[in-house]
Structure formats: C-alpha cells, structure tokens
Amino acid sequence: MTTVCIVGKEDVDLRFELLSRETARGALATYDLSEPWANSITVETVSLGGAVSLLNDLNWYLVRFAEAAFVKDPSISTEEWLSRTLAERVRDNEIRAAETDESLAIYGVSEGQLVEPMYVTRRDGSVPEYDLRDVEGTVVVRVAAEEFGA
Structure with a gap:
C-alpha cells in the first residue's frame, strides 16, 4: 500500500477543512483517515498513481489549507517519504525511483507535530542528523531539486 500524508498549515484545522467541504469529503470517503502527527492526515492508497491522483483531486484544498x-x-522506500512533486515525477517516469534519494528535507517531530525542515544532501548513503532543535524523532522526505531549501 502507498501512503499519502497531508500536513495542514499552522493556523488551519486540516481535518475540519477537508471534511467540511463536499468535494474533499467525497474524495476521502473511501479511505480510513489517521493522524500520525498533529494537524496531519494519512490515507492508504493502492498505488503511487492512486496517491498522486488523490492529491490532484484535492489540489484546490491543498493550496489553501496544506x-x-x-x-x-x-x-x-519503506522508511522515507517523497514530496508530492517527486512522486508525480516518478509516476510519470520523468525520474527513476533509484534517483530520488539525494536531496532531502528532514522534519523534526516535537510534541507530536512536525517542525521546520532541515534541507540536506545524503552523503555516502547516510542521512545527516537533524540539528535545528531538540526533537523526539525525524521524518525524512525526498524532494525535487527545485524544492531543495524551499
């Protein structure tokens, strides 16, 4: 299964905003929503193509609330996420999956929520340690070149 994660903007209740709108509620109706971090939702889809399609269906809401x-x-990868842009490029065969692991955004997890990302380049196969603040854990997201340091 392929997992989609949407992280809400700081001043937005993402779950409320998505489920209070008929079109977004309809797009999400067949999925079980979970909340791995504060103000985020995840759903399981059947494939990378299905995940990208869901995000495309929700685009109007993502621009405003995510x-x-x-x-x-x-x-x-079973451990690392792809940015939406990178996932689209892999789905469209613009980039091979094996070429997605160099540019990373590492999010800290503090008090159950994602905090500011640290943009790094993988060196010799290893991920640098998150050092922007003390955190309980990290989430590694592979990003496209133009997203690097965004």
Whole structure:
C-alpha cells in the first residue's frame, strides 16, 4: 500500500477543512483517515498513481489549507517519504525511483507535530542528523531539486 500524508498549515484545522467541504469529503470517503502527527492526515492508497491522483483531486484544498503533501511507496522506500512533486515525477517516469534519494528535507517531530525542515544532501548513503532543535524523532522526505531549501 502507498501512503499519502497531508500536513495542514499552522493556523488551519486540516481535518475540519477537508471534511467540511463536499468535494474533499467525497474524495476521502473511501479511505480510513489517521493522524500520525498533529494537524496531519494519512490515507492508504493502492498505488503511487492512486496517491498522486488523490492529491490532484484535492489540489484546490491543498493550496489553501496544506503546508505539505508526502507520499510513501514501499517499492521506493519503506522508511522515507517523497514530496508530492517527486512522486508525480516518478509516476510519470520523468525520474527513476533509484534517483530520488539525494536531496532531502528532514522534519523534526516535537510534541507530536512536525517542525521546520532541515534541507540536506545524503552523503555516502547516510542521512545527516537533524540539528535545528531538540526533537523526539525525524521524518525524512525526498524532494525535487527545485524544492531543495524551499
């Protein structure tokens, strides 16, 4: 299964905004929503294509209410997420999955929520340690070149 994660903007109740609108509610109706971090939702889809299609269906709402959208496909990585842009490029065969692991945004997890990302480049196969603040954990997101340091 491929997982989609949508992270809400700081001043927005993402779940409320998505479920209070008929079109977004309809797009999400067949999925079980979970909240891995504060003000975020995840859903399981059948494929990378299904994940990208769902994000495209929700685009109007994502622009207004979301800070970020990630996709985790086990055929690419079981631990790391792809940015929405990178997921689209892999789906469209513009980039091979094996070429997605150099540019990273590492989000800290503090008090159950994602905090500011640190943009890094993978070196010798390892991910640098998050050092922007003390955090309980991290979430690694592979990003496209133009998203690097965004």
